[in-house]
Amino acid sequence: MANAVDHSKGLPSHPEKATLEAKNKFLGFWFFLGGETVLFATFFGTFLGLRSGVADGPTSQDVFALPLAFIMTMLLLTSSLTSVLAMFAMKKNNFRGLMIWMWITVLLGLGFLGLEIYEFYEYVHHYGLGFTTSAFASSFYTLVGLHGAHVVFGLSWIITLLIRYRNSGITLTNAPKFYVASLYWHFIDVVWVFIFTVVYLLGVVGG
């Protein structure tokens, strides 16, 4: 009974919260995000505590470049907007719009990831900043790498959904899944806001 939906009325205006399972997913996901906040706090705290310990290696002012961090930030911020637009398309039962905006989100995320890999490569090969060079290097790679791992996971998640539901239309089963994935993507963006501020900008200022 609870699983029966009257399809003649059309897609509910909030398909991501129309079933009990969807509501539970939503609640559980916010609970998870609260925990993730604390997880990232431990990494941020460690980085802030260790960032002046550069040993004989390069300092943050030697390696960080503002233009690269700026482009990465723009890519990720824009991908946050495109996933919001995807959610608007979803609520209006516009399946094509949902797919297109989500794929754009994925492309922007891949661009971000590519730049991050390029950045790490540069630091290691041109500046000699290996993972074990200094306390600064270890905490930097661990914090930014953890964020990068979240990006990889988020991208894999969204790509999996896009392929799995490539021509299924918007249903009450997949709408909550897309919604939760987009929440995750926004969260990655929120964490990046603090990374570019605390790691890159403060690193360049040298405060």
Added chain:
Amino acid sequence: MADNLSQPFSKSAMTEEEKVQFQREKKQQVVAFVLMIFLTLLAFLAVAADFLPVMFVIPFILLLALVQFVLQMFYFMHLKDNDHGWANAFIWSGVFIAIPTIAALMLLLGITKY
């Protein structure tokens, strides 16, 4: 009863009123996005500008990050919506624990500059 949750819909059940409201909300999101880009630019410019004192730049960019956090959470992630009571409770509990965590780690690891 057959499970027809995986069946797509031919139309949207959205009323005209809801459509207008959606359009308004979409506009809000785009404005929030433009604001985020602006705040990011401001933060980068504050750091790139050599003439600004460091003691001003540090609190300034931290404040900008906080504003961006609120914009993302409340607008993009819908925390401002009425049915998000528990979501608010969860995320603010996380932030509430995160702040002393960061402070404690910074102090333990030996930084007392700010």
